[in-house]
Amino acid sequence: FCKEATITTENGSVLLDLDKFDEEMKKFTKIQEVVSKYPSPVDLGWIRVDVNPAKQEISMFVTKWISTFTQHILQSVITTLSSLQDFMDNVSQGLDMDVIVNSNDNQSLLAVMAVIRDVRRKVDYFKDTYEPQNDCLNLLKQYGVEFLHEKIHGINLQDFLEELPVEWEGMVKKTLKKKEEILPMQMDSVDALKNDLDEFYLSI
Numbered sequence: 001f002c003k004e005a006t007i008t009t010e011n012g013s014v015l016l017d018l019d020k021f022d023e024e025m026k027k028f029t030k031i032q033e034v035v036s037k038y039p040s041p042v043d044l045g046w047i048r049v050d051v052n053p054a055k056q057e058i059s060m061f062v063t064k065w066i067s068t069f070t071q072h073i074l075q076s077v078i079t080t081l082s083s084l085q086d087f088m089d090n091v092s093q094g095l096d097m098d099v100i101v102n103s104n105d106n107q108s109l110l111a112v113m114a115v116i117r118d119v120r121r122k123v124d125y126f127k128d129t130y131e132p133q134n135d136c137l138n139l140l141k142q143y144g145v146e147f148l149h150e151k152i153h154g155i156n157l158q159d160f161l162e163e164l165p166v167e168w169e170g171m172v173k174k175t176l177k178k179k180e181e182i183l184p185m186q187m188d189s190v191d192a193l194k195n196d197l198d199e200f201y202l203s204i
Contacts, residue, residue, distance in 0.1 A: 013128035
């Protein structure tokens with residue numbers, strides 16, 4: 001079911017197909033409603049049958065499956081948001097790195113350029129991913145799932161989701177600022193590389 005209950009966006013992001021999850025949970029909920037209406041006991045000829053134990057078992061079965069679906073959705077939200085927070089933390093550390101460029105070493109420059117590249121690649125993913133996480137939580141609320149106790153890096157899940165766009169935008173702005181700062185170093189590095197190539201050609 002999980003393999004089929006996904007949506008792939010134009011940018012290649014894989015999201016949960018909440019319509020399929022909702023449809024499946026509604027199916028189980030309907031079963032529970034139908035079973036709860038069966039009378040008990042039931043007279044079958046001269047035998048009187050207490051069907052309450054069977055009704056309870058079916059109700060437990062339904063509750064178990066709905067919980068399986070909702071917990072999968074909740075865990076998906078937590079994993080996605082935790083991954084985004086880890087990414088932002090790594091980006092922040094990478095952008096705070098001191099960039100030192102000389103004729104023998106430009107590793108710090110390349111490392112920061114790699115961080116900037118990763119942010120550029122992640123922008124579309126964030127646009128694809130953010131709103132669906134809100135949709136997931138709204139669906140969970142419909143089924144009475146409590147998630148107020150859940151936290152992302154020590155922050156309440158709901159608060160984290162509300163603050164995330166501001167945090168993300170701040171990270172993007174910091175990345176653009178760093179990009180401007182290292183641009184002269186990049187140009188110097190390109191010039192140095194051209195000189196090295198010219199010397200290499202001459203030596204050949």
